[in-house]
Amino acid sequence: MQSLLHRLGWAALAATLVSGSAFAGDAAKGKVAFVKNGCYQCHGFVGQGGAGAKLAPKPLPLEAMVSFVRSTNRQMPPYSEQILSNNDLDDIHAYLESIPVGPDPKSIPLLNP
C-alpha cells in the first residue's frame, strides 16, 4: 500500500477518492506524460500558464479537457489519440488535479506593492 501510495502520489489518490471517477488517472504517470508530450512548454511545469493558458489548479473537467486537446482553440496544436492516448490524458488530468492551490495572492507582499 505504501509503495502504491508513493507511486500514485497522495494528492492523486485524494483526487480520485473525492471525484469517484471511474477514469481517474495516475497523477505520477500524468506528471511524466505532461512533460514528455510537451504540455509544460506553454503551460509551465505546474500548469500555471505562460505562453499557453493556466491549467491548474482546478483544471477543466476531464471530458472537456480531452475534447479541447483533440480540437483546441487553434492556437494550440491539436494532439490526436495516435500520439496522446485517452489514458495518458486521464493521467495528465489527474496530475493537474493533484496540483495544490497556490498561496493567496493577498498573502504575497510582492504582489501587493
Place this chain on the structure above:
Amino acid sequence: MKVSQTKVDRRKFLTGVAVAGATAATVTTAKSAPTTADGGRLPAALPPSAHQIAIETGSVTDSSEKSRGRPGSDYMLDVIKSLKFDYVYSNPASSFRGLHESLINYGNNSAPEFITCMHEESATAMCHGHFKATGKPQMMLCHGTVGLMHATMAIYNAWCDRVPIMVIGGNDADAAKRPPGVPTYHSAQDIGVLVRDYTKWDDTPVSHQHFGQSFVRAYKAMMTPPYGPVLISLDAGIQDSPIDDPKLFIPKYTAPSSSQADVGALREAAKLLVNAEHPVIVVDRMARDQQGVDNLVTLAELIQVPVVDQGGRMNMPNAHYLNQSQGGQQLIRNADVILGLECSDFWNTVNQWIDNGENHGHGLQENRIKPTAKLMTISGVDLLTKSNFQDFQRYQPVDIAMAGDSQTSLPALIEAVKAAIPAKKKDAFEKRGEAMKDAWKKDRERLRQQAAVAWDASPISTARLSAETYAAIKDQDWSLVQGGNIRVWAARMFNNDKHYRFLGGSGGSGLGYGLPASVGAANGNKGLGRFSVSFQGDGDMMYAPGALWTAAHHEIPLLTIMHNNRGYHQEVMHVQRLSNRRNRVANLGKNVAPIGTGIENPNIDYAALAKSMGVWSMGPITDPKELGPALKKAVEVVKSGQPALLDTVTQPR
C-alpha cells in the same frame, strides 16, 4: 642628416603607374610574342625576385614614408569628433589600423572612446542598445570583409528595429599596394554589397575630402527618421596617406527635420477617431523619447481611447488605465476604428494566422476585425522600403495610409482631434474612460491571481522572477534594457512610467542581440546615472558571451538575470507543433525538450562563465526563496559600478 621630405601624392603616383603600365603594354604589343630558342613560348612573367617580394609585402623601409605629414586618419577622426560620437564599439583589425592609431593617440581615446568587443556582431548590438537607451548614435568599426560578415546579423536587427548605427568597414582597395595573404583575403571590391539591402546608405570614399563629405552625409541619412544603419567603406590607403589638401574641411552637419504626415490626412483620421464608438490605437516602434510617450497619453486622454502597446518601444505607461495591452486582441476584434502607429506588422495586428496544418500545410489566414472597421496607419517605414529582405511584412490594405513619422505627426493629430471633437461626444468619452478604468483594475487582479499559482515552484516561475527583480530595483532609476520573454510579466509588474524604462526588442529577432545590446545600453545609461537590468535568455547568451568580458573590462554596470530555461524555447514549440501535425511523438533524446532544442546534459554554468570573465555572479538558483537575497547582493555590485550576473533556472515561459 636632413631627411628628404618627399611628398608622395598617392593619386598622382597611381596615375604615373597607370601611364607607365600602359606604355609598357604598348611596347610589348608592338613586338612579336617572345619565344624560346626552340620556338616555345616564354611565360608572360617571371617569378618575382626577392627584392620584388620585399616590396610587395611592404618590408622595404622608406624613410620618407615615416616622416611625411599628418596622416589622413587624423582628419577622419576630426570629422568623427565633429559629430560627437561618445564611443567606438569595435574588435580590432588591421584594415583600420590607421584610424585605430589616430583614435587612441591623436584623439586620446576620448569622445569617442574605444570599447573593446569580442565579436563584430556584439559590437554592432552594443551600438544598437546604446542608441535605444540614450538616443545618441554610436560607431562600429570593423574589418570590411570578415568583420562585416560577422556583423551582418546585428546590422539587420538594427535595420528592422529602425536604429541608426554608423558602421565603418576597413578595406584595402589597392591591390598593387596592399599586403598579400591575410590582408588581401580581407579586402574586397565592394564591401557595401554585404549590407546594402538593410542599410540606408553606404559609400566608398576615395579621398580625404570625400570621406568628410560621405561621413557627414551618412550621419544625416541615419538620423533622418525612419532611422537606420549606414556603412562607410574606409580605405586603408587614405587612412595612411598624408593630408595634402590645403582646402580640406569638415562639412557642417545640420540635423534634418523629420517628416510629418499630411495635415489633410491627419484631419480625416481625427474625424474617424472622435466619431468612433470603439476606437483603438495600436502602437509599436513609435516613441523615440519621452515626448512621444507624453503626446500619446495626451491623444489617448482626449477621447479616452484605449491603447494597445506592442512593445517595440515603451510608448504608453502601463499604470495608465488607457493602457489596455492585455485585453488588446478583444478590443481590436470589437473596434470600429483602429489607428496603427509605427506598427512593425499591421497585417498580423488585424489578422491572424492559424498554424495547424490546414490549407495544405500553409495555415489559415483569418481576419480578426469587423468587416466595417476603418483602418488607419501612420508609418515612417512607408518612406523607406527595400526589396530583398521581407521586414516590411504582409501587405495590409487600410483606409487612410499616412506616410510620415508617427512621433512627429502626433502634435498635429492632437490638434486635429481637438478641433474635431463634437460637444455631444464628451459624455461618451467619459463613459468609455470609466469602462477602461474598470478593465484595467480587473487586469491587475488577474495578474496577481496568475502570478501566485506557481509562486513557490521550482524551476522558478517567470512571474516570481519578475516580481522579485522589480522589488530589488524599484528604488533605483532603473531601465529594463532587455526583457526577453520575461517581458510579458515585466510589462505588467514593473512601473513603466518613463520612455527609458523599456527599450524594446532586437528588431529582426536574430539571436545574439540580448547580452551585447544590454551591455551597450548599460554603457549609455551609465553616463545618465541609470541602473540597467536585463533578463537574458540562455540560448541568446551563448551566441555572444564575450560581451560579459567587455562589461567587466570597461566597468559597465549591468544586472544580468538569466532566464535559464535550458532550451531554445521558440524552437521547442515549433518542433512540438510539427510532431503533432505529423502524428509523431517528439523524440526527446536525452533532453526534456525535442532533440536539437534543449540546452542541457550538460547544463551550462552561467555563473562560472561570467566569473571566468571577471563578472560577479551567483547561481544556478533553483529555489525561489533564494532569489531575494541574491538579487540584493547583485544590486549592490551594480550600484558600485560593476556588472553582475544571476543564473536563475526558470520555467519555460
